[in-house]
Amino acid sequence: MADQPVTLTFRGVRGSMPVSGPTTERYGGHTLSIDIDLGTRQRLIIDGGTGITTLAQDLVIPPDGIDFHVFLTHYHWDHLQGILFFPPLFDERNRFTFYGHSWEGMGVREAVEGALRPPWFPVSIFETAAGKEYVDLAGSPFRVGRLTIDPATLHHPQGVTAYRISNGANTIVLATDYERGDPASDETLRTFAAGVDVLIHDAQYTPDEYPSLYVGWGHSTRHHAVAAALESRVKRLVLVSHDPHRSDDEIDAIVALAREKFPATDGAFEGMQIEF
């Protein structure tokens, strides 16, 4: 059924690097990974940060395996680092399709196989037992189960892909590792996210620290996220890519301040689910 709800789960919500300790327990310390359960045979994953390892704990692999569709926003380490710690990749019953953008002539296969191999890791992704396919994004949408996934290019060092995921009735846009301020990119997101049910938006930096320290680093602030939510008239805003040095209480404060301008705002935390 086209309008049957699906559940999105945040497995990791941290930007840049994983962290641990008592001040990060509520939002969690894993780097970005999100999954959508499409039934026992299909699983959509966005990014392979360390959070992907917690998805493995929830999976039961059926006898004929699972088709994993892994949409990568980009290839920075924090978005790939969990992939070779994901046991289903070492199970020959499973099949993985990796989707990602090309950068300076380097496609998704070269980017992933180039990063996930010796001497940077003891084994190469090339040698893992699961079936693997690589699909370079070309701007056109994909169908995975009952979902339609649309990519769009936004502003970030080496580029980043935002994804719009629709089940026919409801739509979510993920725009992480995106730095607002490039007029063409901002306009792309404004139309891409117009009227969607949920906008998941980068808010790594505070408006106080951003102008003096972090312009050009590829991330946004809560002000940027709220501006994007307002101009696209989205129904709900979820802040993600929390700074690794930010405590739970500091993220609470960021969310509270964002709510003054856009009340339907939440901060993504590990285990948070959105049914849509």
Ligand SMILES: [Zn+2]
């Ligand atoms: Zn990045």
